[in-house]
Amino acid sequence: xxxxxxxxxxxxxxxxxxxxxxxxxxxxxxxxxxxxxxxxxxxxxxxxxxxxxxxxxxxxxxxxxxxxxxxxxxxxxxxxxxxxxxxxxxxxxxxxxxxxxxxxxxxxxxxxxxxxxxxxxxxxxxxxxxx
Numbered sequence: 001x002x003x004x005x006x007x008x009x010x011x012x013x014x015x016x017x018x019x020x021x022x023x024x025x026x027x028x029x030x031x032x033x034x035x036x037x038x039x040x041x042x043x044x045x046x047x048x049x050x051x052x053x054x055x056x057x058x059x060x061x062x063x064x065x066x067x068x069x070x071x072x073x074x075x076x077x078x079x080x081x082x083x084x085x086x087x088x089x090x091x092x093x094x095x096x097x098x099x100x101x102x103x104x105x106x107x108x109x110x111x112x113x114x115x116x117x118x119x120x121x122x123x124x125x126x127x128x129x130x131x
Contacts, residue, residue, distance in 0.1 A: 008044075015050045022055070031066070038070070049083045056088070071105075 010027035013019060017033035024040045031039065032048035038055040039045060045059040051066030058073045065081035072078060074092040082100035089105040097103060 009046065010043075013051075015048070047084070049081075 008028055009030045011025050011029040013023070013029070013031045013033045013035065015032040019033065019035045019037065022037040022040065023029070023035060026042045028044040028046075029039065029041050030046045030048065031051045031053065033050070034052045036054050039053060039057045039059075041059040043060050045057060045062040047053065047057075047062065047064040047066045047068060049065045053066070053068045053070065056070040056072070057068060060075045061077045062072065062074050063079045063081060064072075064084040064086060066083070067085040067087075069087045071088040072086065072090045072092070074090075076092070077094040077096070078090060078092040079096040080086060080098060080101040080103060082098040084098075085102040087102075087104050089108070090103070091108045091110065093109060095107060095109065
């Protein structure tokens with residue numbers, strides 16, 4: 001049976017964890033704790049119900065069930081679960097919002113000619129990779 005990319009998690013920030021700073025991973029990540037900083041992944045990001053992120057998020061795709069206070073940039077898809085709260089702008093090719101989700105911000109779904117990831121977020125990722 002083929003494994004769904006969204007079910008494979010390589011990095012976990014546990015519910016009891018608190019991170020002050022940016023997190024950059026080359027693979028998928030599950031966040032269940034608190035992060036004061038940006039989350040950047042070259043793959044999939046899953047935000048658990050218990051998670052709180054105060055920063056921007058950039059990934060290939062994401063499922064959000066917790067709270068994100070920042071902008072979200074995803075190349076393919078973002079799913080806002082029924083327990084999610086997104087306080088920021090969102091840019092993604094596809095968006096799924098479940099009943100009960102809270103979303104306060106602008107949503108942009110670019111055409112195929114427009115870049116899917118914000119240039120600012122890309123520049124920040126390059127700077128973080130140099131460090």
